[in-house]
Amino acid sequence: xxxxxxxxxxxxxxxxxxxxxxxxxxxxxxxxxxxxxxxxxxxxxxxxxxxxxxxxxxxxxxxxxxxxxxxxxxxxxxxxxxxxxxxxxxxxxxxxxxxxxxxxxxxxxxxxxxxxxxxxxxxxxxxxxxxxxxxxxxxxxxxxxxxxxxxxxxxxxxxxxxxxxxxxxxxxxxxxxxxxxxxxxxxxxxxxxxxxxxxxxxxxxxxxxxxxxxxxxxxxxxxxxxxxxxxxxxxxxxxxxxxxxxxxxxxxxxxxxxxxxxxxxxxxxxxxxxxxxxxxxxxxxxxxxxxxxxxxxxxxxxxxxxxxxxxxxxxxxxxxxx
Numbered sequence: 001x002x003x004x005x006x007x008x009x010x011x012x013x014x015x016x017x018x019x020x021x022x023x024x025x026x027x028x029x030x031x032x033x034x035x036x037x038x039x040x041x042x043x044x045x046x047x048x049x050x051x052x053x054x055x056x057x058x059x060x061x062x063x064x065x066x067x068x069x070x071x072x073x074x075x076x077x078x079x080x081x082x083x084x085x086x087x088x089x090x091x092x093x094x095x096x097x098x099x100x101x102x103x104x105x106x107x108x109x110x111x112x113x114x115x116x117x118x119x120x121x122x123x124x125x126x127x128x129x130x131x132x133x134x135x136x137x138x139x140x141x142x143x144x145x146x147x148x149x150x151x152x153x154x155x156x157x158x159x160x161x162x163x164x165x166x167x168x169x170x171x172x173x174x175x176x177x178x179x180x181x182x183x184x185x186x187x188x189x190x191x192x193x194x195x196x197x198x199x200x201x202x203x204x205x206x207x208x209x210x211x212x213x214x215x216x217x218x219x220x221x222x223x224x225x226x227x228x229x230x231x232x233x234x235x236x237x238x239x240x241x242x243x244x245x246x247x248x249x250x251x252x253x254x255x256x257x258x259x260x261x262x263x264x265x266x267x268x269x270x271x272x273x274x275x276x277x278x279x280x281x282x283x284x285x286x287x288x289x290x291x292x293x294x295x296x297x298x299x300x301x302x303x304x305x306x307x308x309x310x311x312x313x314x315x316x317x318x319x320x321x322x
Contacts, residue, residue, distance in 0.1 A: 029058050029100060030074035036063040044092045044101065047084065049149070050282075051241045053092025053290035054320055056101035064107050065175075065183070065207055072205070073181025075100065081179060081203040082319060085151035086126070089158070089244035091297075094290045095321025102205050104153060113137045117213040118172060123153030123206045127160075130211070131225055140216025141170060147228040149244060153206040158317075159193045163228055168193040172210040179203035196248055196315055237275045241284035246297055247312040255312055256280035259300055262307040269296040282316075294318055 031038055042059035045051050057079070062068035072081065080099035084090075108124035111133045119139065121130050127145035130152065134142040147162040148155060155167045156174050171188040178184060179201065192199040200206070232238060247255040259265070259279040267274045271288030274296065275281040282293055301312050 035067045037061040048087030048090050050284050052284050052288050054094045054096030056097045058100045060100050061103050061105050068177050069181045083205045085154040088149035089316050091293050091318045092290050093320035097320040119211045121152045122208050125152045135221040138218050139213035140221050141213040143224040146225045152209050156206045156209050158196050170211045172212050174209040175207045177205045237277045237281050242281050243316050245280050245315050246282050248315045258304045262303040264300045272296040
C-alpha cells in the first residue's frame with residue numbers, strides 16, 4: 001500500500017476527512033489491506049481537462065479488480081464513491097469532492113481481441129486505444145470512439161457517442177463493481193440507455209466492457225478514424241483547457257447553434273470563456289475556478305432560454321461541494 005497524507009485546508013463547514021482513521025471506522029476509509037494507492041485530500045485539478053476545481057477527500061487507485069472489490073466491500077457504503085476517467089467531461093467544484101474518488105489506471109487499461117469481432121476492454125482504456133486495436137484487427141463499427149475523449153468506463157456509464165453512433169450501439173455487456181463490492185456482469189439492455197444516460201447506480205464502478213464490431217478493411221477503418229480526428233481538430237478547441245460538449249443537443253436542434261444565436265460566442269465570466277471555435281465548449285483561459293466555469297454555463301443557459309425558449313440540459317458532469 002502507498003499512502004500520502006498532505007496538509008489540507010478545512011472546508012466551509014469546518015470538516016475535513018480524518019486521514020489517520022483506519023480499519024473502517026465511522027467517517028474513515030478501510031486502508032489497512034489496500035494494495036493500490038490511496039491519497040488523502042488529493043488535488044483533482046491536474047487530473048481533469050479544465051485544470052480547475054478542488055480536492056478529493058480520498059483518491060483510490062486500485063491495484064486490480066480484487067483490490068477494488070475488497071475496498072468497496074469494506075467501505076460498506078459509509079462514504080460516497082465516484083469513478084474518474086480522464087476527466088474530459090467534468091467540472092470539479094471548488095469545495096472538493098466528498099468521499100472516495102476511484103481512478104482506474106494501467107491495470108484496467110488493456111484491450112483484447114476476442115472471437116466474432118468482439119473487443120474486451122478495461123474501463124481505464126482510452127477510446128483511441130480501443131479504436132486503434134479494432135482497426136488493426138480489421139473490426140469496423142468502433143471508429144467513433146476515436147472522437148470521444150475519455151475512457152471506456154465513462155463511455156459505458158454515460159452512453160458516450162459521437163459522429164452518429166453511441167455506446168448503446170456496440171456494447172455487449174460490462175463488468176461492474178457495485179457499491180457493496182459485488183462484481184456483476186450486466187448485459188447492455190440492463191443499463192436502460194438513453195441519450196447520454198444509463199441506469200447504473202451511483203457508486204457503481206465500471207471495470208470492463210465487451211464491444212461488438214463487424215468485419216472490415218483495416219485501411220477503410222483507418223481512413224474513417226483519420227476523418228474523425230481531422231473533423232475534431234478543425235471544429236473543437238482541443239488545444240485549450242476545456243471539457244467535452246457542455247450541453248446536450250435538444251431534440252431536432254444543435255446546442256452550439258442555440259448558444260451562438262443567443263450571442264454567447266466568446267462570452268466570459270472570471271477566467272472562463274465560451275469557445276470562439278465551438279460554442280458548445282467552455283474554456284479555462286488560465287485562471288478559471290470551478291465556480292467560474294459552472295456559473296458561465298448557467299449564464300449561457302439563461303441567455304439561450306431567453307432567446308429561444310429552449311432549456312438546455314447539462315451534458316458535462318458537475319461534481320463536488322459548491
